[in-house]
Amino acid sequence: MSDMTVPPAVRQLRELALSAACAAALRAAARLGVADALDDDPASVDEIARTVKADAGALRRLLRALASNGIFTEVTGDRFAHTDASRLLREDTPRGLRYTTLWATEPWTWELWPRLDEAVRAGRSVFGDLHDKGFFEYLHEDAPESAAVFDRAMTQASALSAQALAGVLDLRGMAVVADVGGGQGGVLRALLERTPALRGVLFDLPEVIADADPCLRPGGSLGDRVQLVAGDCRREVPVEADLYLLKNVLEWDDVSTVATLRAIASSGRPGARVVIVENLIDGSPELRFTTAMDLLLLLNVGGRKHTRAGLEDLIGQAGLILGRVEPVNSYLHMFTCVVSA
Ligand SMILES: C[S@@+](CC[C@H](N)C(=O)[O-])C[C@H]1O[C@@H](n2cnc3c(N)ncnc32)[C@H](O)[C@@H]1O
Numbered sequence: 001m002s003d004m005t006v007p008p009a010v011r012q013l014r015e016l017a018l019s020a021a022c023a024a025a026l027r028a029a030a031r032l033g034v035a036d037a038l039d040d041d042p043a044s045v046d047e048i049a050r051t052v053k054a055d056a057g058a059l060r061r062l063l064r065a066l067a068s069n070g071i072f073t074e075v076t077g078d079r080f081a082h083t084d085a086s087r088l089l090r091e092d093t094p095r096g097l098r099y100t101t102l103w104a105t106e107p108w109t110w111e112l113w114p115r116l117d118e119a120v121r122a123g124r125s126v127f128g129d130l131h132d133k134g135f136f137e138y139l140h141e142d143a144p145e146s147a148a149v150f151d152r153a154m155t156q157a158s159a160l161s162a163q164a165l166a167g168v169l170d171l172r173g174m175a176v177v178a179d180v181g182g183g184q185g186g187v188l189r190a191l192l193e194r195t196p197a198l199r200g201v202l203f204d205l206p207e208v209i210a211d212a213d214p215c216l217r218p219g220g221s222l223g224d225r226v227q228l229v230a231g232d233c234r235r236e237v238p239v240e241a242d243l244y245l246l247k248n249v250l251e252w253d254d255v256s257t258v259a260t261l262r263a264i265a266s267s268g269r270p271g272a273r274v275v276i277v278e279n280l281i282d283g284s285p286e287l288r289f290t291t292a293m294d295l296l297l298l299l300n301v302g303g304r305k306h307t308r309a310g311l312e313d314l315i316g317q318a319g320l321i322l323g324r325v326e327p328v329n330s331y332l333h334m335f336t337c338v339v340s341a
Helices: 008-017 019-032 045-052 056-067 098-104 107-122 127-131 135-142 144-168 186-194 254-267 287-301 308-317
Strands: 079-081 176-180 199-204 226-230 243-247 273-278 321-327 333-338
Touching: 008 019, 019 056, 019 098, 045 056, 045 079, 098 144, 107 127, 107 287, 127 135, 127 287, 135 144, 135 287, 144 186, 144 243, 176 186, 186 199, 186 243, 243 254, 254 273, 254 308, 273 308, 308 321, 308 333
Parallel strands: 176 199, 176 243, 199 226, 243 273
Antiparallel strands: 273 333, 321 333
């Protein structure tokens, strides 16, 4: 009898070549609200279909495709139940990943992926070829829904790491912390809640600052300890602080990274601390996630996830003095620098 086993390499490559279907299925489930339609008990496909207003036959196919990847599980007779991973797609899951999933699969990503060979050949972003403007301009001017998803995805992602960062960041002797590119302010909020004497500055693009966490705005519970500043950190960071934090911001082109670090170096007094937090290509156990993000950053902003040596080099080019490099958690590293005299 002939050997009917499909060689693992064949299976691997076939599955990978169709892995866009997996990302699309996750997106469809997140947009339909399938995870929210299912509680702790298994439910039939018909019940779920009624709740999410979908065609039952097509929904069954979607659920089977997801279940083959461990997202939901098929129990007896046409009934599906949650797995740990599918629960993360629920809107009400603390530290969930619904918006991260939507962000990673937004319509602009599907325009960009087929052009990866062009981006690799040219070694630059292909976003401008498609949209005639930079990625963040496009996001805020032409794709407000996607911008809103981005802000919520960043907030969800920082909820996962804000407490870890607050736990390791040494704030002794610090009166003012500026979170540059701080998004809606999730990380700053965690730092202020942990350190009652601390004051904070949230710096980001105007559209993002306008949507800052209500508790950081005037009248909010932390509002009297926070200054909200809108601007472009590549041009200037007109803020005086004892510590400048840059978490997952320096992922664009190297020129912008060095410009941002120089802008901070020229605002900060000598000895002020600059803390850069990034997922490193060579320091993360999540190599598939980090390398995939690295490619998406090449496509949309001509950016990158850094290696440790690569980021150290850019810090040096900006004239900052690098001190310790240490882990924040299993997937983030913190580079502590000071502004030179
Ligand atoms: C990946 S998010 C990180 C947000 C936040 N630091 C965190 O870790 O959750 C990058 C942030 O940089 C901001 N940003 C992008 N371009 C900027 C610019 N030119 N000046 C200031 N902020 C900018 C974005 O609006 C966004 O909030």
